[in-house]
Amino acid sequence: MAKNKDSKETKKDIPSQSIKWDLSPAPESKGHIKLQDKYDLFINGKWVKPSSGKYFDTTNPATEEKLAEIAYANDADVDKAVKAAREAYTNVWSRMSGAERGKYLFRIARLIQERAREFAVIETLDGGKSIRESRDVDVPLAANHFFYYAGWADKLQYAFPNRKMESLGVAGQIIPWNFPLLMAAWKIAPALACGNTVVLKPAETTSLTCLKLAEIFEEAGLPPGVVNIITGHGDTGAALVNHPDINKIAFTGSTNIGKIIQRAVSGTNKKLTLELGGKSANIIFEDAAIDQAVEGIVNGIFFNQGHVCCAGSRLFVQEGVADEVIQKLKDRMDHLYVGDPMDKNTDIGAINSKEQFDTIKRYVKIGKNEGNEIYESKCEIPSKGYFCRPTLILDVAQSSTLVQEEIFGPVLTVQTFRTVDEVIQKANNTQYGLAAGVWTDKGSKIFNLTTKLRAGVVWANTYNKFDPTSPFGGYKESGFGREGGVHGLESYLK
Numbered sequence: 001m002a003k004n005k006d007s008k009e010t011k012k013d014i015p016s017q018s019i020k021w022d023l024s025p026a027p028e029s030k031g032h033i034k035l036q037d038k039y040d041l042f043i044n045g046k047w048v049k050p051s052s053g054k055y056f057d058t059t060n061p062a063t064e065e066k067l068a069e070i071a072y073a074n075d076a077d078v079d080k081a082v083k084a085a086r087e088a089y090t091n092v093w094s095r096m097s098g099a100e101r102g103k104y105l106f107r108i109a110r111l112i113q114e115r116a117r118e119f120a121v122i123e124t125l126d127g128g129k130s131i132r133e134s135r136d137v138d139v140p141l142a143a144n145h146f147f148y149y150a151g152w153a154d155k156l157q158y159a160f161p162n163r164k165m166e167s168l169g170v171a172g173q174i175i176p177w178n179f180p181l182l183m184a185a186w187k188i189a190p191a192l193a194c195g196n197t198v199v200l201k202p203a204e205t206t207s208l209t210c211l212k213l214a215e216i217f218e219e220a221g222l223p224p225g226v227v228n229i230i231t232g233h234g235d236t237g238a239a240l241v242n243h244p245d246i247n248k249i250a251f252t253g254s255t256n257i258g259k260i261i262q263r264a265v266s267g268t269n270k271k272l273t274l275e276l277g278g279k280s281a282n283i284i285f286e287d288a289a290i291d292q293a294v295e296g297i298v299n300g301i302f303f304n305q306g307h308v309c310c311a312g313s314r315l316f317v318q319e320g321v322a323d324e325v326i327q328k329l330k331d332r333m334d335h336l337y338v339g340d341p342m343d344k345n346t347d348i349g350a351i352n353s354k355e356q357f358d359t360i361k362r363y364v365k366i367g368k369n370e371g372n373e374i375y376e377s378k379c380e381i382p383s384k385g386y387f388c389r390p391t392l393i394l395d396v397a398q399s400s401t402l403v404q405e406e407i408f409g410p411v412l413t414v415q416t417f418r419t420v421d422e423v424i425q426k427a428n429n430t431q432y433g434l435a436a437g438v439w440t441d442k443g444s445k446i447f448n449l450t451t452k453l454r455a456g457v458v459w460a461n462t463y464n465k466f467d468p469t470s471p472f473g474g475y476k477e478s479g480f481g482r483e484g485g486v487h488g489l490e491s492y493l494k
């Protein structure tokens with residue numbers, strides 16, 4: 001932060017520009033969705049009971065109410081699912097023409113669009129994210145991923161000219177809770193387009209939309225066993241990773257579990273892609289359009305409760321504009337709507353689980369203990385449910401725990417810089433390398449930084465923009481392999 005607190009510029013108060021309206025509640029209706037009390041496993045095109053007979057609860061983190069019971073798959077269930085996937089691979093899916101496979105994927109995409117509202121509501125109820133996010137981001141992007149890879153299914157020879165590409169076999173896919181349906185689409189669509197079959201395990205707090213997706217597979221007439229959904233906790237995931245008849249593991253989640261998985265598959269023939277954590281830098285230069293940059297900072301870390309692996313969780317502001325940016329940011333934070341995720345005006349919904357809620361609180365406490373200045377938004381938050389105020393950690397040192405570790409919540413560290421070289425060095429100085437944002441008026445600066453920042457994605461004058469055609473993935477401990485675009489096909493072919 002600028003230390004010259006007595007200079008003229010830093011003294012002037014920047015008037016509040018955002019208005020917080022006293023909006024009436026505008027909740028999305030739940031009347032049109034159907035949830036069962038209990039969900040079984042989707043194996044070989046059928047709903048089957050878990051062999052242990054065990055189920056676990058899935059709850060709504062905004063109300064702490066139980067939504068449904070979810071089957072807990074054990075080793076025997078995983079084995080059943082892998083066998084079904086193998087049989088479907090050998091007898092049906094790998095023999096089908098790309099054009100035929102594509103037809104199924106197009107059908108799945110259209111069915112997601114038809115049921116978009118239902119998916120958005122269930123995603124929000126089960127995961128806590130704002131309805132605005134699930135309606136405008138998660139569900140449309142999930143459908144788009146199926147559309148996009150449907151188009152590739154019969155054109156693989158054009159994607160890789162003069163190379164003979166073959167499907168891998170059975171893919172085991174494990175996904176996290178921050179984008180449940182979207183991560184399922186990211187993983188299933190390219191796998192199927194390339195001729196593989198799938199066993200997918202959703203995260204234990206957010207299984208519902210993946211199970212709903214299984215209903216769409218049934219409706220689309222997808223041959224039995226081509227996609228199997230097994231629900232459960234970490235041990236279910238581990239059973240999938242360790243199953244001997246899996247050809248490929250695709251994992252998105254924490255770096256710790258990613259390392260365990262990497263160790264588990266080393267020395268086997270299993271192909272692996274890992275999409276892990278991040279600590280992405282959002283860099284604001286003096287010549288940036290400041291108001292837009294402030295919106296970009298808010299979008300980068302506060303929307304979706306900071307539950308984004310590529311969240312812009314480290315802010316770097318050039319000294320000359322630091323006071324202005326921070327003041328405007330605080331002002332904007334005070335005017336965010338935190339609360340009922342089902343309300344269409346809500347900016348920030350509920351934290352996904354009690355565990356994650358406690359993790360975020362623990363990090364903010366560490367920040368306090370390390371002597372950092374903490375700014376919490378003055379916005380109101382509900383008394384029930386897991387809600388966090390957007391928070392800034394100011395004046396923080398590069399070596400601080402909060403700058404180095406992934407928090408995965410609406411908590412933003414703020415550092416200042418003077419020169420381009422300094423900010424490149426600081427931005428690159430973490431174990432991660434998933435994404436970055438650069439805000440400047442100068443194209444030359446953008447090009448300079450995109451080549452020097454060690455991050456899989458670098459956004460310029462925007463943040464958190466996604467498209468099925470563009471590859472996504474990390475450097476260093478953020479993982480390896482790319483998802484999305486033509487690159488995403490390569491992970492599912494040999």
Ligand code: NAI
Nearest residue numbers: 175176202203233234237238253254257276277309406408
């Ligand atoms: P996690 O990595 O434990 O869970 C992700 C998925 O892996 C879930 O489906 C889980 O059941 C499964 N899993 C857990 N243990 C496993 C094992 N030994 N073998 C195979 N699969 C296993 O993530 P968690 O505990 O939910 O969140 C912890 C932290 O991870 C968060 O605070 C956040 O920092 C980070 N995270 C990063 C994500 C990303 O997109 N990069 C997504 C979710 C969490």
Ligand code: MG
Nearest residue numbers: 203204234355
């Ligand atoms: Mg967990």
